[in-house]
Amino acid sequence: MLPLLTGTAAAQPAPATPPTESRTMDMTMEVNGQVHRLALDPRTTLLDALREHIGLTGSKKGCDQGQCGACTVLLDGRRVLGCLTLAASVGGRQVTTIEGLSRPEGALHPMQQAFLDHDAFQCGYCTPGQILSAVACVREGHAGSAEDIREYMSGNLCRCAAYPQIVAAVQQAAPQVERS
Amino acid sequence: MPDGIGTDHQRIDGRAKVTGGARYASDVMLGNVAHAWLVTSAIARGHITGMDEAAARAVPGVLEVFSHRNMHGAVAETEFFAKGGYVGSTIRPLESDRIWHDGQIVAMVVADTLEAAREAAFRLQVEYREEQPAAGFDAAGVEVKAASEGGFEDPEVGDADRAYGNAEVKIEAEYSTPTQHHNPIELFTTTAHWVGGKLELHEGSQFVHGLKNGVAAQLGIDPADVHVVSPFVGGAFGSRGSLTQRTALVAEAARRLGRPVKLVPTRDQGFTIATYRAETRQKVKLAAGRDGKLQALVHEGWEVTSRPDPYKVGGTATTARIYACPNVRTKVNLVHADRNTPGFMRSPPELPYMFALESAMDELAVALNMDPVELRRVNDTQREPIKGLPYSSRNLVGCLDAGAKAFGWERRNPAPRSMRQGEWLVGWGMATSIYPTHIGAATARVTLLPSGHARVQTAAHDVGTGAYTAIGLAAAEGLGVSLDKVAVELGDSDLPPAPVAGGSNTTASVCNVVMKACDEIRARRAQGQQGAIEVYAENVPEGLPPEAIGKLYQGRNALGGGLEGGKQAMAAFGAIFVEVRVHERTREVRVPRAVGAFAAGRIVSPRQAHSQLTGGMIWGIGAALHETTEIDHRTARYMNDNLSEYLVPVNADIQQLDVIMLDERDSQANPLGIKGIGELGNVGTNAAVANAVFHATGTRPRHLPVRIEQLLG
Numbered sequence A: 001m002l003p004l005l006t007g008t009a010a011a012q013p014a015p016a017t018p019p020t021e022s023r024t025m026d027m028t029m030e031v032n033g034q035v036h037r038l039a040l041d042p043r044t045t046l047l048d049a050l051r052e053h054i055g056l057t058g059s060k061k062g063c064d065q066g067q068c069g070a071c072t073v074l075l076d077g078r079r080v081l082g083c084l085t086l087a088a089s090v091g092g093r094q095v096t097t098i099e100g101l102s103r104p105e106g107a108l109h110p111m112q113q114a115f116l117d118h119d120a121f122q123c124g125y126c127t128p129g130q131i132l133s134a135v136a137c138v139r140e141g142h143a144g145s146a147e148d149i150r151e152y153m154s155g156n157l158c159r160c161a162a163y164p165q166i167v168a169a170v171q172q173a174a175p176q177v178e179r180s
Numbered sequence B: 001m002p003d004g005i006g007t008d009h010q011r012i013d014g015r016a017k018v019t020g021g022a023r024y025a026s027d028v029m030l031g032n033v034a035h036a037w038l039v040t041s042a043i044a045r046g047h048i049t050g051m052d053e054a055a056a057r058a059v060p061g062v063l064e065v066f067s068h069r070n071m072h073g074a075v076a077e078t079e080f081f082a083k084g085g086y087v088g089s090t091i092r093p094l095e096s097d098r099i100w101h102d103g104q105i106v107a108m109v110v111a112d113t114l115e116a117a118r119e120a121a122f123r124l125q126v127e128y129r130e131e132q133p134a135a136g137f138d139a140a141g142v143e144v145k146a147a148s149e150g151g152f153e154d155p156e157v158g159d160a161d162r163a164y165g166n167a168e169v170k171i172e173a174e175y176s177t178p179t180q181h182h183n184p185i186e187l188f189t190t191t192a193h194w195v196g197g198k199l200e201l202h203e204g205s206q207f208v209h210g211l212k213n214g215v216a217a218q219l220g221i222d223p224a225d226v227h228v229v230s231p232f233v234g235g236a237f238g239s240r241g242s243l244t245q246r247t248a249l250v251a252e253a254a255r256r257l258g259r260p261v262k263l264v265p266t267r268d269q270g271f272t273i274a275t276y277r278a279e280t281r282q283k284v285k286l287a288a289g290r291d292g293k294l295q296a297l298v299h300e301g302w303e304v305t306s307r308p309d310p311y312k313v314g315g316t317a318t319t320a321r322i323y324a325c326p327n328v329r330t331k332v333n334l335v336h337a338d339r340n341t342p343g344f345m346r347s348p349p350e351l352p353y354m355f356a357l358e359s360a361m362d363e364l365a366v367a368l369n370m371d372p373v374e375l376r377r378v379n380d381t382q383r384e385p386i387k388g389l390p391y392s393s394r395n396l397v398g399c400l401d402a403g404a405k406a407f408g409w410e411r412r413n414p415a416p417r418s419m420r421q422g423e424w425l426v427g428w429g430m431a432t433s434i435y436p437t438h439i440g441a442a443t444a445r446v447t448l449l450p451s452g453h454a455r456v457q458t459a460a461h462d463v464g465t466g467a468y469t470a471i472g473l474a475a476a477e478g479l480g481v482s483l484d485k486v487a488v489e490l491g492d493s494d495l496p497p498a499p500v501a502g503g504s505n506t507t508a509s510v511c512n513v514v515m516k517a518c519d520e521i522r523a524r525r526a527q528g529q530q531g532a533i534e535v536y537a538e539n540v541p542e543g544l545p546p547e548a549i550g551k552l553y554q555g556r557n558a559l560g561g562g563l564e565g566g567k568q569a570m571a572a573f574g575a576i577f578v579e580v581r582v583h584e585r586t587r588e589v590r591v592p593r594a595v596g597a598f599a600a601g602r603i604v605s606p607r608q609a610h611s612q613l614t615g616g617m618i619w620g621i622g623a624a625l626h627e628t629t630e631i632d633h634r635t636a637r638y639m640n641d642n643l644s645e646y647l648v649p650v651n652a653d654i655q656q657l658d659v660i661m662l663d664e665r666d667s668q669a670n671p672l673g674i675k676g677i678g679e680l681g682n683v684g685t686n687a688a689v690a691n692a693v694f695h696a697t698g699t700r701p702r703h704l705p706v707r708i709e710q711l712l713g
């Protein structure tokens, strides 16, 4: 018989620290130009804050560990992973989510339009992250060639594998995004 | 031109998807929702001997710890889906202290917040008594059974062994394909909510009526009291077709706590709480005359499954029927191990088995000194060889011609290692693709308003396939209105039932029934009926019994068609051509371009069909070069259960892909002549890549995925 295993994983010792006290932390967050005041568990990630507390569910959870890119949002215009960013750390900075790229009934952002035109998604689950990543990719100057786009969009997995269509969409939107 | 079947159009659900407005299961906002976190087993076989809940319960905000101690008897035993039931695994976690596989659910903690539930789950102490598990093929303690014991028919004709013995040219080889996980980007989430004694379930599903009836059976409630809501699904690929065990647990927790419960399992938990593609080992023997005509085909497979469930891949049903061959012998064996139960994954039978057959065909072409395209041409047939059924239509030759031309195949130097560019060895390979055409019983309600607006309601599923758009186009054609006037409602069990989104049947099944309803509306209008006209239609395809509709309402599958059924064999075909580059020193493999030519009946929505086919081909490239779930054979546990170590293709892995869709009319298959395409692009691409690697290097890859280490030395 093999030795007894304890814990949820064999190699993982039981946590010795006492349970976390019930406490919340006041935080302020500016999302898509709107200021939100929240009292949250300090461990809350930006992704969970957006989805569970603010009600902006466009940002998706695909792994919660920085491996898929579905949670990509813009922080002061740069792409970050919402699942690896603590909500408490974004005070005083501007968060842009997919819901902030265009107005509900208005014209789409050129990148959204390009994704639609090129059928650059199937299930659509990775799409908000892809689109925000694509906007940042262009602004970073990494959309100069198809090869560059492929490389700099590789942090966003698409299991439906809409990759050729995503590259075509980024190429279509790039000139307009550069000008904006 | 009015909109209809064949109109190039953007997805009608596309705006919702690019704006973040599409609501997937875990996006519903419910008041007072409690959050669940799973604890899964650290061993693959044995028993739970103790559970210390004190530290978990002490976490502020924890509401309950569910385990076998308080959930025993809560979820009733139900049949395996292949035996007419609903569940993808008959293992019932939290029913007892028994552990059947690694990562089995052993507890579920529910708390006021996600953070508290997660902390408490990590503080739960579980003790086990472990027994030595059998991880797979070579382990002591596995149980091998012929699939025929469970009723599987091993296709056979003539005397393959004698013909093989007498043949002039022959090859024999062994191949293997690995465990793969679907890994849709949406996690396996479930949110359950009881309102006035009725259960509302938000869960991404490929079969909402199956989920509804299955959960009702498990919880002992009336199916009429279950409502499944699944308008958007974040990828499925087979993983959301039959019931997983989590759903009933979340529903039961919500019932006991009297508030909504939301479960978002982790990525690694998804490897063990849902299904996966079983690993296979296969032996193929092929024999031919000097003219290349096949004289014998022997194909035997071994497939891993769980201890209790006889899940079968069974791709010999296809490989036995694709080429003209008078002598065929096949056999499928199931190897029961201490693993979770495998299940359907995109092109379930064909992906592994066609890899072996199409690799073997390439080996035979080499042995014959014949062009591999020519070998397929020589063995083309309009009748499947096992029962002699005619194909309703089959244009493999057209695919071979169109694909070869677009690829520039005639410039290929057949000698291995004969083509190079700088430090890269260049290889060109090809393979045949086939996917059986399925069609199921289906129902739909179509309403035409005097304003010219129309509404289509059916509980079909758009798992990224483009079903919303395809169904909308069928209705636009049927009613003679433009697509922007058509609203399509899918993915809700309150709608009239449609079949499981599996076997690439949705477009054929649903468009045909929608067209039937539209025809009726037009007839009534012609008779002078005024005002809004609503028609509910049912369609039972030829070959299925009338009870098929009743079964559908019970959430049971009623699919017909395919290669083995009634009076004809039905399938879509394709030919895949791939260029690989293998670095001379590092043996890194790249795929700079691929061409797929397909004859798949009438293409309903070309833009989305194109995406399905490129997506399928990329899956084939992933199957060839990237994907494998690695298993620790001592502990029978998955080792790379995350998205950075379980490799899937990323954007930089894919370069040029060209898809050709041949015009094909097949009124024999179904009235609209629709065949499925969601799984076609996937099949054969893995073999085409491997065959190209052989051509580049002279080394024959027989075990997927093809990794650098196989090509060194």
Ligand code: FES
Pocket: A060, A061, A062, A063, A064, A065, A066, A067, A068, A069, A070, A071, A072, A081, A082, A083, A084
């Ligand atoms: S959810 Fe953040 S990277 Fe996957």
Ligand code: FES
Pocket: A120, A121, A122, A123, A124, A125, A126, A127, A157, A158, A159, A160, A161, A162, B185, B234, B235, B464
């Ligand atoms: S569209 Fe499905 S994961 Fe990208």
